[in-house]
Amino acid sequence: MTNSVDQQREALGARLRELRLTARLSGAELARRNQWHQTKVSKIEYGRIKPSRDDIHAWCRHCDATDHVPDLIASLENITTAHLEWRKVLGTGTKRRQHALVNLTEESEIIRIYNPQFIPGFLQTAEYAAGVLRNVSRFYRTPDDVDAGVAKRLERQQLLYRGIRRFHFLIGEQALYTTVGGTSVMTGQLDRLIAVTGLPRVTIGIVPATAEIPFAPANFSMFDTKIVLVEAITAELTVTQPREIKLYHQAFDTLVRLSVTGDAARELIHQALGRRRK
DSSP, rough: OOOHHHHHHHHHHHHHHOOOOOHHHHHHHHHHTTOOTTTHHHHHTTSSSSSHHHHHHHHHHHHHHHGHHHHHHHHHHHHHHHHHHHHHHHOOOOOHHHHHHHHHHTTOOOOEEEESOOGGGGOHHHHHHHHHHHHHHHTOOOOOHHHHHHHHHHHHHGGTTSSSOEEEEEEEGGGGSSOOOHHHHHHHHHHHHHHHHOOOEEEEEETTTOOOOSOOOOOEEEEETTEEEESSSSSEEEOOOOOHHHHHHHHHHHHHHHEEEEEEEEHHHHHHHHHHHH
């Protein structure tokens, strides 16, 4: 996945150029057919300008590649939304970010979340959530509205109990040991995790630390098959391109096969609790 607007624009242009060459059309001929300025094709192909939705429809029509339109449109929309720096996302504090996640969850039927290092927000205690958000606020030097952010995160947790949507959480075993807020906070969080393993419409899997993962995982959240949010250190990436979403589903399914659930998952949580209580 590309990680900047310029790179994404260049990648989109390269794909359009490939379609043109496959159709054996010159840039000048494609521009003539669409009544464009003769330099427009090269500017799009080399990422100097961003095409419009109409441009993509016209391009694919003349290149006999209309089946590529949905994927290309998704790439186009991703250019302006896919890369949001955390300083911008959290610029007004953490509450607004939590509110956006509530809305996204309410509009989805199946939510799949993987986090290798931390307990997902849906499963956090208030104390653990406060610790996470406080650390985030300090690290990124953003406004401190931790209490409001925690309140919104706890409000979002109510969606676990309402409606017919389903949740599938995958947690790296390391998340059971990553310290947030000290031993008492972690003990309460692990107890909470055991309690929610029996919720209806909720599946919790633990990916053992010894699992052989065939890719470098980052924490990501999938909402149905329409959008994936990926959290990197500098920014949050929003994935809407169908072929990329498909790859994230493949990654999630791979992690599911590596994970343990039910009694085996609870045993790993109890082992982590035992370490805390010594």
